[in-house]
Amino acid sequence: MRRLFNKIRKNSRSQEDGIFFEKITKILGFQPNELKYYKKAFTHRSANKLDEKGNPFNYERLEFLGDAMLGSVIAAHLYNEVPSGDEGYLTKMRSKIVSREHLNELGRDFNLVSFVESKVNSSQFGENIHGNLFEAFIGAIYLDKGFTYCEKFIQNKIIKQYVDIAKLEGKVISYKSLIIEWCQKEKAPFAFDFIEDNGQEGQKYFSVKLSINNKIIAKARATSKKKAEEKAAQRAYFVFQEKISNK
Amino acid sequence: MRRLFNKIRKNSRSQEDGIFFEKITKILGFQPNELKYYKKAFTHRSANKLDEKGNPFNYERLEFLGDAMLGSVIAAHLYNEVPSGDEGYLTKMRSKIVSREHLNELGRDFNLVSFVESKVNSSQFGENIHGNLFEAFIGAIYLDKGFTYCEKFIQNKIIKQYVDIAKLEGKVISYKSLIIEWCQKEKAPFAFDFIEDNGQEGQKYFSVKLSINNKIIAKARATSKKKAEEKAAQRAYFVFQEKISNK
Structure with missing residues (x-):
């Protein structure tokens, strides 16, 4: 036994x-x-x-x-x-x-x-x-x-x-504000769309899609809305940086 | 040219x-x-x-x-x-x-x-x-x-x-004094014999031989007499430690 x-x-x-x-x-x-x-x-x-x-x-x-x-x-x-x-x-x-x-x-x-x-x-x-x-x-x-x-x-x-x-050097304080400023200058409409999920890990996550000119430019997922927005904005920033340098 | x-x-x-x-x-x-x-x-x-x-x-x-x-x-x-x-x-x-x-x-x-x-x-x-x-x-x-x-x-x-x-823990302050103490307790004669040399590197070195009971137990070389003595004493200490643990 x-x-x-x-x-x-x-x-x-x-x-x-x-x-x-x-x-x-x-x-x-x-x-x-x-x-x-x-x-x-x-x-x-x-x-x-x-x-x-x-x-x-x-x-x-x-x-x-x-x-x-x-x-x-x-x-x-x-x-x-x-x-x-x-x-x-x-x-x-x-x-x-x-x-x-x-x-x-x-x-x-x-x-x-x-x-x-x-x-x-x-x-x-x-x-x-x-x-x-x-x-x-x-x-x-x-x-x-x-x-x-x-x-x-x-x-x-x-x-x-x-x-x-x-x-970290303080040259870019927030990618979100950088993107918003740029969109306003370019007169391009933008939106951050959120989905909240609990993940498999039992921790709450926020997924966000950033659209500019009605096209999804970047997605991100993080443990807070603010962080997810910032991540998505940073990714969008890198997308546009490439576009600018390819001009 | x-x-x-x-x-x-x-x-x-x-x-x-x-x-x-x-x-x-x-x-x-x-x-x-x-x-x-x-x-x-x-x-x-x-x-x-x-x-x-x-x-x-x-x-x-x-x-x-x-x-x-x-x-x-x-x-x-x-x-x-x-x-x-x-x-x-x-x-x-x-x-x-x-x-x-x-x-x-x-x-x-x-x-x-x-x-x-x-x-x-x-x-x-x-x-x-x-x-x-x-x-x-x-x-x-x-x-x-x-x-x-x-x-x-x-x-x-x-x-x-x-x-x-x-x-480093401060348990042994000086191996030299440890060895001297031990020799005095054991009534064993000891001597540190020095040779000064300039090495190939242009830096002055001191070589020392530590004899106990007229037998060379350890040798060491360092940039000061004090350091060479201490190194030799430490080596002698490890020699005796082995002897003691093999008894």
Whole structure:
């Protein structure tokens, strides 16, 4: 009877791991090797877990590791992207990119908090848990797959989607206002159309279509209306930039 | 005539590069791919050089990159080596390892200042140039060979030789005094014998042999008598530790 029970428990655990594996793969954009690192990245201190050697098993040490990896990948990106920026500029831009606010936004957008194993209610976590989980997740990627994959994840999922040097430099404050101004100047009608959805991940999302001259120019999806609008406007801006430079 | 002159200049440049290549290979422990990164790492702002795009060509931006790479390699090392250390501990230990003082010591030991191209006299550089050059050198390794080689260099040339967690934690203040105490307790005669040499690198070195019971136990070489003694004592300490644990 106990053996049967163990077997059932083992199978149900595997199934659970299977779902976790799929979800992590979707976020990463590649398959993880070992789930244990990601499990650690989502284990809250309050779960009071210990590893096989009796050391605390939670994500706090992984935050330290992830923060360092993120710092070096962003440093290399800025070094290569902005050859005219001096040391002071590079340092300032990096701190904007890895600001607490920005890390919280990233963690929230990936809805990492939905994976957390904890003994306290999620309402008690506070705002910074999103950024902390995000850092820990980066640490887990490094331990699981090495620096190259860690860099790949940061490049594809963060830098390409979130890091806009012109905006960080304050040259572009808002792509939305840039687009609106341009439409008004060109006397072109424009509209932002929203659809709200709950996604598979249990996090509320807003999808937006930006039409100019009654033609859909860009689509975007984000966790707030404002962010979705800004993303769509940024994409539209890049579309028009190409058109302008091809003239 | 001009073609002959160019040919001679090209050959003499190649020879110069050949010597530089040999010296860099010796420091790295592996062959570099492209010398240009290392040349940049040793170009002082005062040389007023520009790259082909008109951007300043000197080591200052490389310091930013090297600092980030060093930070992440040390973070990963500490994470793995000290599984019981919490986030605060890991942060504190890392700042001890990458302290300005320690970086200056590393730059000085590799005698990086001997490679510097500058228009000001080296006496005007100030103490921190050693650490700055060391950071820039790490940045050059990353650009030339990638993260894995960067990590390899830091592991072999820095962590193995300079990073002693017990000492950083303040558990061992001085291996020399530890050895002397132990010898006095065991009533074993001991001696530190020095040889001063100038090395091929133009930097003064001190070699020391530590004998206990009239038997040479450990040898070491460093840029000061004190450092050489301490290194030899540390090696002797590890010899005895093994003996004790094999009893």
